[in-house]
Amino acid sequence: MLRFALSPTGDMTIDDLRIAIVNFIVAQKRGEPFLVRMDDTDKVRNIEGKDTEFMQILEKFSLTHDQVYHQSEHQSIHQTLALRLLEEQKAFVCTCTNTDSSTCSGTCAQMTEDAYSRLKAEGTPFVVRLKAPKETICFNDIIFGEYNAIPEETGEPVILGSDATPTALFASACDDMLSNISTVIRHAWHIGNTPKEIHIKTALGYTGNTDYAHLPNIENAPSLKQLFKEGYIPDAIINYLLLLSNPKSEQTFFTLPEAIAWFDLAQVPKTPAVFEMETLRKLNREHLLKMDDRQLSMLFGFADAAIGKLAKVYLEEEKASTVSELEAAIRPFFSPKSFDGEMGEKMSILKNIIWEAPMLDSYETFEAYLVKESGLSGDALALPLRKLLTNSTEGPALDTLYPHIKSYLLEVIS
RNA sequence: GGCCCCUUCAUCUAGCGGUUAGGAUUCAUGGUUUUCAUCCAUGCCACAGGAGUUCGAGUCUCCUAGGGGUCACCA
Incomplete structure (x- = not known):
């Protein structure tokens, strides 16, 4: 059995999450059960509700467990x-x-x-x-x-301890023994505890064999909360953390189930991994691109495949890499536009023309129609039109955006 | 202080006795693109220091310096 043990005394960190993922993947690889253990022996430092929060995070990352318990139950x-x-x-x-x-x-x-x-x-x-x-x-x-x-x-x-409660070290050793943990995978800073735990288990007469794998820490890591807030999705985070753990893997873009096939615990470097946001961004973009169109749109408050396709234009052109960036780019399409200034005048003209225009299937015919009706062309047309449609002065080429928003035209320009 | 780990271009790194020391990002130059960006080509730039082993050391050994971790009634 593999175990992921965590104390409900603070937020789950990137390090913790990586350890959970690696434990999970090794359990899957070997067909052994996966135990989640709340090491809640420190009654003073325990934070109410952290345990359920941890379980929600594990669920979010699809790290399913076979068993879960609080260490205090074994006191x-x-x-x-x-x-x-x-x-x-x-x-x-x-x-x-x-x-x-x-x-x-x-x-x-x-x-x-x-x-x-x-x-x-x-x-x-x-x-x-x-x-x-x-x-x-x-x-x-x-x-x-x-x-x-x-x-x-x-x-x-x-x-x-002096209050007759088992210490964390002892409780952990006992539970590893009782659960018959085959390989303990955890933070590298536990490595100095390992001889003590072996000593405890030996004293208790345990004859089972336990392997140990201590994972170095990840330097420069942001908090999980920050990653969620900025719109990084679980698939990308898992991908990245596994890549840091097996940097020599042939694949760089993969899903958790794919990684189970080739992941190798022995290939984890003993040097600390350095968290690089740029790499995660790239992977996040790729994972978003692979998503179903409609599901993608749901991540930022829509429920329509066309909006998902629109988002993918931004992803493909690297205008956006996270959910929040997509939201920031696409939401304004549907928010009220400002018609002030010289640009605003042209926008008003275009708006009125579009309002009366027939449904035009391709951007070429749409643009040609606007040129004919407004007398504008080149930048004098492109910029106000871009502003009118996307509420921004920059973005992907309009002809790539048009097919995905043409059915929303009247909504967008109002 | 004891023990453990680490030190390669500006940055992140590949390397596990013989390499023109490779890649990615950044930067510079040129080109593509009638938005921003992208993209392509070219260029610049590194083995912490010192001994030793060896025909040969970024790679193995030792020393020095610097960085990180750990030595709890915390995990």
């Missing part, structure tokens, strides 16, 4: 496991107040039963620490390669 199991380690003398009670040390700074490990009972009676706060391993812990990270941690590095990790 009593984790506590039981911690107590078992205590009984087996693999863990010990520690009263050191020194919180910035990964080891007990005193001799708590030698505490006697009597001393322990007295502690409890007096209500002195204490934590439970796992004893340090005796040997160096080694594992082979799929991305970073061999990693060795001497016993001092692993230390004596706290497994139960």
